[in-house]
Amino acid sequence: MKRREFFERAGIGSAALVTLPGFAPATSPNGTAARQEHDHGGKHDEMEGPLASADVSFGQWDLDDSPLDRFPNNSPRTRNFHHLTPDVVEIKAGGSVNFHIAGFHHVLIYDDGTQPKDINTTLTRPPTTQPAPPLIDDPVRRLYRGLDPSVLPLLPGSTPPQPLQDRVETVRFSNPGKFLVMCGVLPHFVDPVTGQFIMFGYVKVRR
Ligand SMILES: [Cu+2]
Structure with missing residues (x-):
């Protein structure tokens, strides 16, 4: 049984999944891991101001x-x-x-x-x-x-x-x-x- 099927059969929703090992958001003391995830591995160009x-x-x-x-x-x-x-x-x-x-x-x-x-x-x-x-x-x-x-x-x-x-x-x-x-x-x-x-x-x- 695939992992997703297991959780679906077990009736575990997405909110509960984030508390399980392997599903928690990446974190680190300076937030680097979370930021990298947000960037999808690419360069993050700041887009701000009216021309964004x-x-x-x-x-x-x-x-x-x-x-x-x-x-x-x-x-x-x-x-x-x-x-x-x-x-x-x-x-x-x-x-x-x-x-x-x-x-x-x-x-x-x-x-x-x-x-x-x-x-x-x-x-x-x-x-x-x-x-x-x-x-x-x-x-x-x-x-x-x-x-x-x-x-x-x-x-x-x-x-x-x-x-x-x-x-x-x-x-x-x-x-x-x-x-x-x-x-x-x-x-x-x-x-x-x-x-x-x-x-x-x-x-x-x-x-
Ligand atoms: Cu038209």
């Missing part, structure tokens, strides 16, 4: 000119504002950006210097669960591709069935540069009527 992290609203539920009632599980597509706010944020290398995603969106991040016009929007793939608009799939200089919004859990009782759309994806930027962040949902990135780029912004990472 930034928040970006990645799509917003829009109050527009009328109340919006999402209770208990409505995500009306026509009431979603397809923009990044703010569209430019600045952090320092090693910092992170929290993308607060509201609505059916797909976070893509491209390497330093990439512009919207550099993205090959003829490269797409269908979302895993249909029907939904195509997702841009240009791998050139792509650093990050977020969750496929079509595979998130379905909201119980939603009509028509809708996946949970609101979430946070947090990305750490190790290197300096100016990184393109965009929505991979094709009609969100490129306006199908005007051809203009809509849903994108930049993360500036300082040394």
Whole structure:
């Protein structure tokens, strides 16, 4: 029997485990062991101050000119504002950006210097669960591709069935540069009527 199974069968919860030998947190007079554990064996860079992290609203539920009632599980597509706010944020290398995603969106991040016009929007793939608009799939200089919004859990009782759309994806930027962040949902990135780029912004990472 494996150790975990033994404790599960014995009905010993995680709180009790920490009092058992081998499960207690590492400690030492100067806290070194505990700190090393926290660092996961790597170098610990202090990240503090306003440039340690930034928040970006990645799509917003829009109050527009009328109340919006999402209770208990409505995500009306026509009431979603397809923009990044703010569209430019600045952090320092090693910092992170929290993308607060509201609505059916797909976070893509491209390497330093990439512009919207550099993205090959003829490269797409269908979302895993249909029907939904195509997702841009240009791998050139792509650093990050977020969750496929079509595979998130379905909201119980939603009509028509809708996946949970609101979430946070947090990305750490190790290197300096100016990184393109965009929505991979094709009609969100490129306006199908005007051809203009809509849903994108930049993360500036300082040394
Ligand atoms: Cu989008």
